[in-house]
Amino acid sequence: MMTTVIDLTHDGNILEAMESTCNDLHACEPCRKDLPELSSISSIASVQSEVLDGPEQQQLRVYLRVRPFSNAELNSGEDQGCIVLEDSETAVLHAPKGSASMKNSEKGIGQSMYKFSFTQIFGSEVGQAEVFDGTVRSPVQDFLQGKNSLLFSYGVTNAGKTHTIQGSAKDPGILPRALDIVFRHISGRQYALMDLRPYLGSSVQRLDADQLKTEKLQKAVLFSLLRESDAEPQRTSRSRSSSSSSVSSLCFSGISYDQTESSAEDLHVQYCVWVAYYEIYNEQVYDLLLPQNSKTKKRSSLRVCDESNGNSYVRDLRWVNIHNSDEACRVLRVGNKNRSAASTKMNQSSSRSHSIFTMKLLRIDGTDVQGISELSLCDLAGSERCNKTKTFGERLKEAGNINTSLLTLGKCIAALRSHNNGVKSSYVPFRESKLTRLFQGVFCGRGKAFMIVNINQCASTYDETLNVMKFSAVAQQVVQVLQPRSLESLAPRLVGRDGKPLVKNGVIDQQAVDDYLSEEELLDGADDEADMSILPQEELLGIIETLRTKLLAERRKNLVQEIQIRKEMGDAMLQQLMDSEEQHSRQMALLKQGYEEKLDNTFELYKDALKEHAYQCAVERLEEDYIPIEEYNTAQKELKTRLSEVEEKLRRSESGSTLGSPFSPTQECSTQTVHAESPAQDADAERSKRLYREKCAVEKLCCEKQELIVALESRISELNDTLQEAGESYMEKLSLVQTLQNKLTYQERETEHLQSDVTEKEAVLTSLREELAKLSQAPEETPRPRRGLLANIKDSVSSPRSGTLCRTLKRSVRTTPSLKKKPV
Numbered sequence: 071m072m073t074t075v076i077d078l079t080h081d082g083n084i085l086e087a088m089e090s091t092c093n094d095l096h097a098c099e100p101c102r103k104d105l106p107e108l109s110s111i112s113s114i115a116s117v118q119s120e121v122l123d124g125p126e127q128q129q130l131r132v133y134l135r136v137r138p139f140s141n142a143e144l145n146s147g148e149d150q151g152c153i154v155l156e157d158s159e160t161a162v163l164h165a166p167k168g169s170a171s172m173k174n175s176e177k178g179i180g181q182s183m184y185k186f187s188f189t190q191i192f193g194s195e196v197g198q199a200e201v202f203d204g205t206v207r208s209p210v211q212d213f214l215q216g217k218n219s220l221l222f223s224y225g226v227t228n229a230g231k232t233h234t235i236q237g238s239a240k241d242p243g244i245l246p247r248a249l250d251i252v253f254r255h256i257s258g259r260q261y262a263l264m265d266l267r268p269y270l271g272s273s274v275q276r277l278d279a280d281q282l283k284t285e286k287l288q289k290a291v292l293f294s295l296l297r298e299s300d301a302e303p304q305r306t307s308r309s310r311s312s313s314s315s316s317v318s319s320l321c322f323s324g325i326s327y328d329q330t331e332s333s334a335e336d337l338h339v340q341y342c343v344w345v346a347y348y349e350i351y352n353e354q355v356y357d358l359l360l361p362q363n364s365k366t367k368k369r370s371s372l373r374v375c376d377e378s379n380g381n382s383y384v385r386d387l388r389w390v391n392i393h394n395s396d397e398a399c400r401v402l403r404v405g406n407k408n409r410s411a412a413s414t415k416m417n418q419s420s421s422r423s424h425s426i427f428t429m430k431l432l433r434i435d436g437t438d439v440q441g442i443s444e445l446s447l448c449d450l451a452g453s454e455r456c457n458k459t460k461t462f463g464e465r466l467k468e469a470g471n472i473n474t475s476l477l478t479l480g481k482c483i484a485a486l487r488s489h490n491n492g493v494k495s496s497y498v499p500f501r502e503s504k505l506t507r508l509f510q511g512v513f514c515g516r517g518k519a520f521m522i523v524n525i526n527q528c529a530s531t532y533d534e535t536l537n538v539m540k541f542s543a544v545a546q547q548v549v550q551v552l553q554p555r556s557l558e559s560l561a562p563r564l565v566g567r568d569g570k571p572l573v574k575n576g577v578i579d580q581q582a583v584d585d586y587l588s589e590e591e592l593l594d595g596a597d598d599e600a601d602m603s604i605l606p607q608e609e610l611l612g613i614i615e616t617l618r619t620k621l622l623a624e625r626r627k628n629l630v631q632e633i634q635i636r637k638e639m640g641d642a643m644l645q646q647l648m649d650s651e652e653q654h655s656r657q658m659a660l661l662k663q664g665y666e667e668k669l670d671n672t673f674e675l676y677k678d679a680l681k682e683h684a685y686q687c688a689v690e691r692l693e694e695d696y697i698p699i700e701e702y703n704t705a706q707k708e709l710k711t712r713l714s715e716v717e718e719k720l721r722r723s724e725s726g727s728t729l730g731s732p733f734s735p736t737q738e739c740s741t742q743t744v745h746a747e748s749p750a751q752d753a754d755a756e757r758s759k760r761l762y763r764e765k766c767a768v769e770k771l772c773c774e775k776q777e778l779i780v781a782l783e784s785r786i787s788e789l790n791d792t793l794q795e796a797g798e799s800y801m802e803k804l805s806l807v808q809t810l811q812n813k814l815t816y817q818e819r820e821t822e823h824l825q826s827d828v829t830e831k832e833a834v835l836t837s838l839r840e841e842l843a844k845l846s847q848a849p850e851e852t853p854r855p856r857r858g859l860l861a862n863i864k865d866s867v868s869s870p871r872s873g874t875l876c877r878t879l880k881r882s883v884r885t886t887p888s889l890k891k892k893p894v
């Protein structure tokens with residue numbers, strides 16, 4: 071186990087180290103945030119590589135390489151014994167006089183001596199081959215066995231990172247050596263075709279004949295760029311050809327490695343190697359294998375995207391299929407030519423960007439892609455202090471971006487280490503920079519990560535070197551948990567030209583393959599970005615003619631498709647309108663029926679209520695005034711008899727009585743007084759009185775009956791009023807139904823109108839078809855002004871829909887009212 075004597079258990083140390091490197095540019099950012107934990111990082115702070123039942127765990131391997139002094143450095147007294155290598159794993163740093171560390175230790179802050187441990191230390195005398203064997207040989211073996219690896223070099227500027235990764239023609243670095251081993255391993259088992267290309271992050275795309283042709287053409291263009299640059303070596307100011315570690319003339323002839331052993335079952339497996347080379351410069355990703363625009367001299371930046379499984383990848387990255395080390399070397403040289411480098415005070419040819427060279431190895435069995443593995447080597451830009459390096463303007467901006475992404479890398483490493491130490495809530499800010507976003511997959515278990523720390527021994531850069539060492543000490547405590555690879559992950563997703571999967575349930579969808587292979591040859595604008603102007607004129611003319619024919623065919627096809635789509639859309643819209651109209655009518659009919667039923671029911675209810683009420687009233691009255699019929703008849707008879715008697719008596723008394731005035735109650739007393747002596751007269755008087763009382767009673771009864779009749783009449787009038795109201799409500803409902811019926815009629819008229827529109831549209835379509843037929847019969851008859859074939863193609867491509875037919879179509883669409891939305 072490797073240990074350090076300094077206390078690096080707190081996250082702050084690594085951040086302090088990173089921040090102090092760029093403290094003149096950036097304010098400190100908090101590194102802890104309460105965000106979801108990183109599930110794939112182990113919480114076990116195990117320090118040894120081990121394989122458990124589940125995922126494999128490995129401590130991040132950190133190697134140290136010490137650069138020898140240059141003559142200039144020796145002459146300027148840089149050798150002050152700051153770096154002492156105790157053994158192959160331990161280095162001791164002694165602060166030189168005048169350094170910030172020494173000043174601090176004199177003040178009682180910090181120490182003047184630090185001890186660091188590494189997986190392995192390579193001293194200044196160790197050569198490239200030994201470094202390769204001690205660092206990358208094992209990841210390369212893993213790569214050949216289908217595993218992913220990432221190796222990155224870290225250190226201050228001018229510490230030897232680029233030298234370690236690329237080396238020189240005489241003394242190649244780990245990248246050319248790795249490529250050499252790969253090609254020796256697959257020698258004799260190379261997949262001859264180029265029709266399987268890496269796609270997105272971890273998929274494979276099967277190229278059709280057209281794409282294959284473009285691929286070959288682009289490769290030829292790429293290599294011809296190199297021929298051009300060989301002829302003009304000082305063409306761009308960015309060229310790194312002046313560097314002693316330049317690989318502009320790199321070749322791998324000096325390397326000789328044994329072919330690695332392969333198992334018997336591997337013998338029928340074929341391999342194909344694709345490489346990509348890109349850089350992250352000022353937080354923008356640039357493809358180093360794409361030539362910059364010859365007119366604007368600008369490079370277009372690429373986007374970093376995420377796959378559905380969360381892994382990030384560079385979109386539209388140019389992948390080049392290579393067959394041997396020589397081709398790999400040429401790709402590297404083209405990339406290096408485009409890499410952002412500049413001369414700084416500390417390094418004549420300083421890398422101003424993080425460059426990443428990625429190779430992908432496809433394992434192919436017949437037509438089946440069995441697996442894909444990835445090996446990336448990242449040459450980080452040098453960390454530096456701006457005040458020391460005397461950087462201004464553009465260099466200062468670059469330094470700011472470099473330091474920001476390195477600071478984010480430091481924060482990620484610190485957070486990963488915290489996670490290992492059981493701080494579950496530690497958030498890993500992978501997404502804060504493009505660099506860490508692209509590394510995220512590897513750090514989260516998709517592959518193994520390795521780090522080479524490069525330092526120089528100069529006293530003048532001691533403080534920066536100390537920070538780099540502190541960073542590496544923290545990185546070393548990160549434990550990677552490698553996810554066991556499932557069968558699905560071993561067999562990558564195979565997609566066709568359009569990016570749709572060709573493999574379903576592990577079986578190649580032959581129909582889908584045939585479908586896209588038999589497609590009419592089409593132009594693919596996205597793949598035509600290479601600068602073809604460097605090809606011979608005859609070849610160019612041939613290509614232009616082919617492209618012109620394809621363009622015409624494509625246009626015709628597009629037009630037919632457009633018409634077809636428009637017709638289908640029109641039909642679908644009409645159908646939709648008719649359906650909605652029908653549905654609307656049905657709803658209206660149902661609504662009307664419902665209202666009518668409701669109205670009828672209400673009316674019936676009113677009628678019933680009225681009847682019921684009248685009946686109840688009548689019954690109540692009857693009950694109040696009920697007299698049995700016999701009693702009534704008897705009373706009636708008695709009354710009649712008495713009345714007739716009274717009338718008789720009255721007649722008699724009128725005729726025979728001495729009294730001239732008719733009988734009246736006021737006269738009763740006097741009659742009694744006057745005729746008291748006559749008993750007959752008394753009896754008559756008595757009877758008269760009785761009769762009179764009865765008459766009064768009858769009159770009273772009549773009055774009561776009259777009142778009852780009046781009450782009944784008023785009740786009936788009330789009932790009539792209620793009936794009237796019910797009738798009015800009925801009329802209202804009836805008028806509502808009438809309105810709804812009117813609306814329905816209007817909608818029906820609208821539908822008829824739409825139908826006539828559609829008929830018009832169909833007539834337009836027919837005329838267009840005829841026009842198309844005419845055009846397709848005689849396309850060559852329309853002469854085009856020969857302004858130059860390239861100009862014609864550019865015009866055609868930039869305005870593909872400017873043809874007569876399209877204009878007619880657009881006009882017809884504009885003038886077809888049925889396609890515009892109508893107010894309801």
Ligand SMILES: Nc1ncnc2c1ncn2[C@@H]1O[C@H](COP(=O)(O)OP(=O)(O)OP(=O)(O)O)[C@@H](O)[C@H]1O
Pocket residue numbers: 136137138194225226227228229230231232233234313314315417419420421422450451452453524
């Ligand atoms: N191990 C070594 N042996 C001999 N020379 C070396 C060694 N390492 C580096 N150099 C030389 O030191 C110089 C600086 O190296 P290099 O360009 O690789 O540094 P760097 O860390 O990549 O710098 P930057 O970050 O600025 O790009 C080069 O001239 C290189 O040849």
